[in-house]
Amino acid sequence: MMRVSExxxxxxxxxxxxxxxxDAAKMMADADCGALPVGENDRLVGMVTDRDIVVRALAQGKTDSTIRDVMTExxxxxxxxxDIDDVANRMxxxxxRRLPVLNNDKRLVGILSLGDIAIAGADQPATDALAGISEPQPGAPMH
Known part of the structure; x- marks a missing residue:
């Protein structure tokens, strides 16, 4: 059994x-990532993605927005x-496509992405997660 920490x-x-x-966009560029966990008062309060910035701010002309304005709470x-298999199914x-990883004290210790799962060689969990992620939501428009 493979653990998330691995x-x-x-x-x-x-x-x-x-x-x-x-600031968020610069942080993402420097870290070469598409999402950042958002913390306040030593607690995780949200996630912000490059897509959040584009869709919730830039596309609406809100260039002076804060992370709080566009993050997912x-x-x-x-x-x-x-267990990786369980988490991949949940994803x-x-x-x-990604989840913050907490330790038992509920402190952020990392991020788990679908790519991390695939790179680790956990092919079936990654495939199953991608199938679930890619499945259209009921009532969602088809693209």
Missing amino acids: VMTPNVQLAAPDQSIM SIEYCFEDD GDLQV
């Missing part, structure tokens, strides 16, 4: 909700000692 990306940079979306996460069910 394949996650550790040492993740944390953004603050009152930082600008420009409802946070799904996993624990570092969770598919939730239709997410």
Whole structure:
């Protein structure tokens, strides 16, 4: 059984909700990533993605937005000692490509992405998660 801690990306940079979306974009560029966990008062309060910045701010002309304005507040996460197969299935069910990873003290210790799972050689869990993520939501427009 493979654990999340074996394949996650550790040492993740944390953004603050009152930082600008420009700050978030620079942080993502520097870290070569598409998402940042958002923390406030030593707690995880959201996630912001490059897509959040584009769709929720730039596409609407809101170039002076803060991370809080565009972040997703409802946070799904996993624990570092969770089983990769279980987490991959959850990612598919939730239709997410990455999850923050917490330790047992609920402190952020990393990020688990679909890519991390695939690189680790966990082919079937990655395939199952991608199938779930790619499945259209009921009532969603087809593209």
